[in-house]
Amino acid sequence: MNRALSAIFRRLVIVVPYAWLLVFFLVPFFIVFKISLSQTAIAMPPYVPTFGLAEGWSALFGRLGELSFENYVWLFGDPLYVNAYLSSVWIAGVSTALTLAVGYPIAYGMARAPSSVRPLLLMLVILPFWTSFLIRVYAWIGILKPEGLLNQFLFFLGVIDQPLIILNTTTAIYIGIVYSYLPFMVLPLYATLEKMDYSLIEAAGDLGCPPLTAFWKITFPLSLPGVLAGCMLVFIPAVGEFVIPDLLGGPRTLMIGKTLWTEFFNNRDWPVASAVAVILLIILVVPIVFFQRAQARAQEAGR
Amino acid sequence: MIRKTALLSAVSLAATVLALSAHAQERVVNVYNWSDYIDESILEDFTAETGIKVVYDVFDSNEILETKLLAGGTGYDVVVPTGTFLARQIQAGVFQKLDKSKLPNLENMWDVIENRTEKYDPGNEYSINYMWGTTGIGYNVDKVKEALGIDKIDSWDVVFDPEKLSKLKDCGVHMLDAPAEMIPAALNYLGEDPDGRSAEQIAMAEELLLSIRPNIRKFHSSEYINALANGDICLAVGWSGDIFQARDRAAEADQGVTVSYSIPKEGAQMWFDQMAIPADAPHVEEAHEILNYIMRPEVIAKASNYVFYANGNKASQELLDEEVIGDPAVYPDQETLDNLFTTTPPDPREQRLITRTWTRVVTGQ
Secondary structure, rough: OHHHHHHHHHHHHHHHHHHHHHHHHHHHHHHHHHHHOOOOOOOOOOOOOOOHHHHHHHHHHHHHOOOOOOHHHHHHHHHHHHHHHHHHHHHHHHHHHHHHHHHHHHHHHHOOOOOOOOOHHHHHHHHHHOOHHHHHHHHHHHOOOOOHOOOOOHHHHHOOOOOOOOOOOHHHHHHHHHHHHHHOOOOOHHHHHHOOOHHHHHHHHOOOHHHHHHHHHHHHHHHHHHHHHHHHHHHHHHHOOOOHHHHHOOOOOOHHHHHHHHHHHHHHHHHHHHHHHHHHHHHHHHHHHHHHHHHHHHHHHOO | HHHHHHHHHHHHHOOOOOOOOHHHHEEEEEEEOOOOOOOOHHHHHHHHOOOEEEEEEEEEHHHHHHHHHHHHHHHHHEEEEEHHHHHHHHOOOOEEEOHHHHHHHHHEEEEEHHHHHHHOOOOHHHHEEEEEEEEEEEEEEEHHHHHHHOOOOOHHHHHOOOOHHOOOOOOOOEEEOOOOHHHHHHHOOOOOOOOOOOOOHHHHHHHHHHHHHHHHHHEEHHHHHHHHOOOOOOOOOEEEEHHHHHHHHHHHHHOOOOOOEEEEOOOOOOEEEEEEOOOOOOHHHHHHHHHHHHOHHHHHHHHHHOOOEEEEEHHHHHHOOOHHHHOOOOOOOHHHHHEEOOOOOHHHHHHHHHHEEEEHHHHOO
């Protein structure tokens, strides 16, 4: 009896996340996918066909025939969209690499710090989340603008005699993304580095391996799951990032988040905007699947 | 039979109770207006007089409002889209016709504005004018004088002549990220019909805009308020009221930044923010009451004195502060008024061409 109950309970526990995915991911995705197969119209909602059971099942199936992949063909007919996707992936990729370069030493330092100060360091990494993301990004405008804090400081040091134009360039976007997503990189890295057995490094040292070689041969390979998790956590949201390029970026930066906004709000073309979103999702799903595979493999290797 | 009667009376009792409770409920009107666009005491006065509670929400772009309206079921009773957006929304069936018998204060409205808003809302059947303004040039007086040696800007030359604009490049130029504003302005400067949207006309506007693009630091539709007020930029093509806001903020901050607004002599686009009632508004009666209240001369005058926008209410004009009615940037003289132009909403195909052109102007792609 007890065993039967616990089996039911176990099933229930599995059902909850699946139900969550179904209701909050799969159903919305199919709604967006359906809209992406529609055509734009001046109506409420602004596309046709719309589906309702008011006209009966046969009419509903009749409408299915009105759906088409036209909007997807459109996306490939204009280089704008492909360029926007490529440029988003590029910006996200560069930002991820930069975040890794900045985040790894931080995580490493934290993991090697005395265990009594680690909670404090962890707290400091999480602390920025207590302030609104929007306000933190906005604050960078004050730092980076031509008469901003950074330029004033550099003037004071005598490093520059002309203000650096950083705001409204791609550099500002990189700074914004690295700053905003740094905790997402540091936390998984810290988690793997903290668990690492440092007697391995000592053993390497005893056997005459220089510290740098030991790092690349032992520490880094062992931290790979953390590196991968951190990179995915930064890369995936960065591809679709909208706020940072909108506030810090300049006119020349083309990103898919902005393109989607333009389609949705300026062209009022919900179907094309939905098609852009579906393709963006496909671009993102590939690294996610890759990530999950790698994680599963790492878990198996760990056993 | 008896049971049926009992049932019926139970039903009617329930209905009565429901009706009573609905009646006893406080009356509400849900208003969705632009941010920083009213003297809030007007809403308090309205509630004090009528007992209708005003739930007041704000938005900051026509696109956000439109998306909500097109999705339907917003729960708003009064919304305030700009004319060009209103026209398309009427077509999409978003609004209900006003019951003019409930709006006796319509007689206060200004025919000059009503004639122009007919372009968006024929017969003004769906909307009343709240405020109107222009799209012109806001600038930092001292920095422009330093760069160009002129005391005031009175022509679009400063923006559309690449040689002149390049002198302002370093101190910073912002432009509205709104093709519906910038393409008509460019066409008007070229001597074309500002409402033109043939492929050739759009291409002409594109060529002009591309020629000045390297001198523009940012295309954005709201950031210029802060940027002008803080002295971060020296020129912005923007909406009159926003630039007045920048002017006032700069004056308040007292950091030596003086902002001024110009309606260039070649003419500028005139826009109208119209109050309308969504078709699915839950409180139609109350919506009419607040519209009628806002059309009282003393009420709308109070709003204009507060936000520094011109309104479409003739009777309110004698109640306006001198710094509002006497400011030609707010209430232009007849000659300037004759030079102001309006545009009509493009159809979806034209819209796509315009947006695509604009993306090329902004991103170079």
